[in-house]
Amino acid sequence: MQFQPIIPFEPIKTEDIPTGENWIFQVKWDGVRLLTYYDGKDVQLFNRKKNERTFHYPELTDIRSFCKADSVILDGEVIALGIDGKPSFHEVMRRDGIRRLERVSHLRNSVPVTYMIFDIIFYNGEWMNDFRLEERLKLLSDLIIPGNAVQLVPSFGNGQLLYQAIEQQELEGMVIKDLNSKYVINGKNASWQKKKNYNDLIAVVAGVTFRSGIVNSLLLGLYDQKGRLWYIGHAGSGKMKSTEWRQLTEKINHLKTNNNPFFNNPARIKEAVWIKPKLTVKVHFLEWTEGHELRQPVIQAFVNVPPSKCVFDEKE
Incomplete structure (x- = not known):
């Protein structure tokens, strides 16, 4: 059997x-x-x-x-x-x-x-x-x-x-x-x-910022029911080591795009480098703000979850 x-x-x-x-x-x-x-x-x-x-x-x-x-x-x-x-x-x-x-x-x-x-x-x-x-x-x-x-x-x-x-x-x-x-x-x-004890979710990474040529934060998004990707905040703190940030910097080179993937404009739009929404990451966060962004998101790990599965859940 x-x-x-x-x-x-x-x-x-x-x-x-x-x-x-x-x-x-x-x-x-x-x-x-x-x-x-x-x-x-x-x-x-x-x-x-x-x-x-x-x-x-x-x-x-x-x-x-x-x-x-x-x-x-x-x-x-x-x-x-x-x-x-x-x-x-x-x-x-x-x-x-x-x-x-x-x-x-x-x-x-x-x-x-x-x-x-x-x-x-x-x-x-x-x-x-x-x-x-x-x-x-x-x-x-x-x-x-x-x-x-x-x-x-x-x-x-x-x-x-x-x-x-x-x-x-x-x-x-x-x-x-x-x-x-x-x-x-x-x-x-x-x-x-x-x-x-804390909230978590899996979000799409559709932009990054750099410091000294190395990625230092991720711009995060979730899809709505119409398939639009909404910016929900950026995360730079977490458990990723310096070697992992360097590996990520190399990985996103082929994902860069000139087009803003978000339906709304991120707060850090002037610093952002856009990437195709292919990567997903699990983050912990304190709460949702009134502007529907994450308060104090913390990176946990990249995950093998299709970006299309990262959607707003009203029950959450």
């Missing part, structure tokens, strides 16, 4: 923290969603968009070393730590964004990852998605053997206290789950919710 990858269950956004014995609370890690498929012979890894990642994370393919199941589908998140010891999206994207797989063996040592497992969807020939979350978590605790590269995501009963700790540690946020909930494949509903 060979599995076909699925689209995982997603939480919806909330600002509230529910109370009651049926709710549990988990840290939302700043990583990459990853599902593990083991049919009893082969192990395959896929992300939420059903793109294969088996060869990106070879340390996670020896499933018998950390899971007692004869066949299984596991759901979790791959994280990598930054120099501050906290999960870093920038670092994990150094692994997940690899195009040349011969680099994996080198980066495996310089960017170690941990697989944070939080659910089980299939076990020993039986689909588990209609079982209650409480039952699935009990099964997970019996099957998973934690180690350096694999951990079970812990659950907490007091959401207020956990969120206070998340704020103090400057972590991404919290996931809120109903213990009675089923796992809805390719769905989302209020039985899983997420409360962010």
